[in-house]
Amino acid sequence: MSGTPPAELFQPLGQGDPATVGGYRLSAVLGAGGMGKVYLSYTLGGRPVALKVIRPEFSEDPEFRRRFQQEVRAAQRVQGLYTAPVIDFDTEGAQPWLATAYVPGPSLAHAVARHGKLPLRSVLLLTIGVAEALHVIHGAGIVHRDLKPANVLLASDGPRVIDFGIARAADATSLTGSGVSIGTPAFMAPEQASAGTVTAGTDIFALGQIIAFAAIGAPAYGDGNSHAVLYRIVHEDPDLSALPAELHPLVSRCLNRDPAGRPTLTEVIGMCHDLSPTPLRQGEDWLPQEVAGSITERLRLPEPAKTPPPQPTVAPTATALSAPPQPAAGPTPPPPAPAYAPTGFGVAAAPTQAAPAAPAAPATAPGAVPAGYQTPPPGYQTPPPGYMTPPPGYMAPGYPTPPPLHQTGYPPAPQQTRPKGLIIAGAIVGAVIGIAVIGSLLPDGSSKNGKSTAGGSRSNGATPGPTSSGSQNKNQKRPDPTPASYQGINITANYQVMLADNPPRPGTGGNAGVMYNGGDFYYYFDSLFGEKKVGTNNGKLVVLNNAQKGSLETCRAETRYTEKVGLDQLTDGSEICVLSDAGHIAVATYRGKSDAKDASNYITVDLTIWRNAEDPKKR
Incomplete structure (x- = not known):
């Protein structure tokens, strides 16, 4: 990680960006999109990861969370050579996030915008790699739904398909329910744009768009207003006049408006091999030299963040806490242990769902907030409803603050004397209240003519009251419902x-x-x-x-x-x-x-x- 990283590739964290997510310390901003923001972080061993944090608008929708959890778990099964594997995730925290392996390469969209269209051999190798990636993705029961040049990264040894399946989670949220469609209009399939129908064939259509974009340097259905682009996709033929003649049969079949007329992924790969005058093999030379230079730029990564995360603003400081009373006699306790020094690395716990565990905090002075305090990891159990956090300086009556961990036991609670008369009077009042409460809880038939039937006895031959609903439900068979x-x-x-x-x-x-x-x-x-x-x-x-x-x-x-x-x-x-x-x-x-x-x-x-x-x- 030597050299100075390009400023336009790795943006510094802004005021609204968190310092850590799920135990990962964030080093830079990689990008942002409709679903969330992507950050650069590192595992404990120093491997870079791309960590996507989902936007709050989506994370507040319970249906999105349910689908996002399903898609992430399905994505864990995708282990292809041309996909970015899922490293870690949290679908249940305040803001869901997903970490994948960092791919040091530009997106196809960035490469074409900066360097223009790709040569035929690069296009064919790109097509084969994306087709193999889709084969693995579909095998895991996932349809990408949003395959586009921005979601295809160009690594030194072939393309990588990213963000597969995440768009489906957003498709059920209240945001999309009001008419907002998921997917990029210029790369949607006709059935997706018109009726929202999505199958594996939808990704084949998008693959045809990817091929045309890489070979032409522009979308096959043109640019402009999204509604106009969608209309052309549904009703008109693409403009393939600038497409190399060799690619016409392949792209035309992929862009068939009828999903049944599109080729399978196996057929796509076979057609690519047939079109190449030389055997196709992925290697370091699969991209033009100027595009390969963009990969070198992305290998000059920022250093891992070494600053600790900010202290929680609601946590009281050590000086705000009342000093605990010291025992009258006894040895002087040793000084507190030194505070934890952050390492500057996050932890990847692939492929489990649990987020990286925070390092255990050592013993500190009684009541002090440990230095380097971190937000509890996903899965941390919050106190039950109604629990009140004690105010700063609060001490339980009669008990001093617990001693540091190096001491054994607690000092005995000081003895307090109370007048015996008050104790006796309190006991009598408590007994009267207890009898009244028990009487109020007895069934209606348990008393008659104002006489108590405590102890189970009944006066004047009163019939037993009804049994509790719990006993009745336990002994009574559920009636069969009407079909x-x-x-x-x-x-x-x-x-x-x-x-x-x-x-x-x-x-x-x-x-x-x-x-x-x-x-x-x-x-x-x-x-x-x-x-x-x-x-x-x-x-x-x-x-x-x-x-x-x-x-x-x-x-x-x-x-x-x-x-x-x-x-x-x-x-x-x-x-x-x-x-x-x-x-x-x-x-x-x-x-x-x-x-x-x-x-x-x-x-x-x-x-x-x-x-x-x-x-x-x-x-």
Whole structure:
């Protein structure tokens, strides 16, 4: 990390930037976008990481947090050669954040803006690398949704795709619900721009845009007003007049307005090899020399931050605390241990969710705030509701402040004398109040004609009062709910239904990640490998035998549980018991799938639902 880093690449922290995030000390600002701000930090061993902090507007939305957590966990499974791996994250803190490996290279957007279009060989190697990255991303059940030149970094040994899946988390927030779309207009697919439909084919269209942008030096659908660009994408053909002739067949197929007409990723890679006059191999020379120079600039990183984080403004200082009373006799305690000196490094605890643990603070003078105090890490348990923080200088009556850790035991509490008469009077008053409280808690039938029935006895032959609701619920069997039936529900590929909805209306989890989205019953289709299945993310299911009749009793008695079933295992009339963790039970009767000539890919089911048939499962 020698040399002076370029000022325009690594901006200093501003007044509103935190000094640390999740135990990582921040060294510089790498950039900012619609989802949040990206900082440079380091692991304990000195490896640089890019740490993205999500904007407060998104972090305040509970649905965003739920989806962000799912996407981050799915992203941990992405371990491709052309992706930036997830190092650490926190999805539950005040502001969620995500740390990935730092990639020392410019984005494709920056490289083209600064140096112009790329030569054919570089474009082909770029295409192969991005296609391999998408193959791994889709294999983890993620659709990128926002693949664009700014999300493709050019490293010395090939491209790196970043920010995969994060856009999906934002797509369900109240911000986007009011009409704000997630994705960059110039690189959206027609189905994404017009109907919000997103599949793996959406990323293929974006890949075609990436190829054209790298080879032409400009977006294939032009620049300008976002609405005008989106209109051209949906209704017009791209302008490929400046595209090299060799790339026309590949780009034209990727930019097909019909997702079914786009090539698979395997076909894209094969076409790139066919177009190259020499064998394609990634190496240090895959980029033009002037672009490679941008990588060298990004290797001159700022030094890790060595200044400690600022002290919490609400914490009292040592001088503000009252000095503890000293015992009348005893040895003089040794001086306090020296304060903790920060190392200037963060800690990467990949791939666990827990944030880096703060170093243990040594013993200090009683009541003093340790130097180098850090904000508690994610997972720290806050005091229960109603807990009041003692004011500065507060001391428990009769007890001195606990001694330093090097002392053994506490001095005995000073003896205090109280008048015996007051103690006796207080005991009598307490007993009277206790009897009154007990009487007020007795059932209505426990007293009659103003006579107490304490101790369980009843006067005048009074009938026993009603039992408590808790005992009644414990001994009484839950009545079977009335079933609700729904016929001919069409569930589009990568859509799901929730059994609590009345009527159940299929909704999309946003991409092929419905398998990780929490739906009660979904239909999943992998366009990359042609895999089709139905399943549940929120419980379990069982395919009934031909001899079995789908009913509430049958579903309750079954134990052959699974979570997903291949569509090839079902025939017209197959019945599936679906038992959701929310306590709903349903029988889904499979009625077939759409015809191959149909423009939409869907299955048809009949549903019979017993809502609240069981107690909800605790997860």
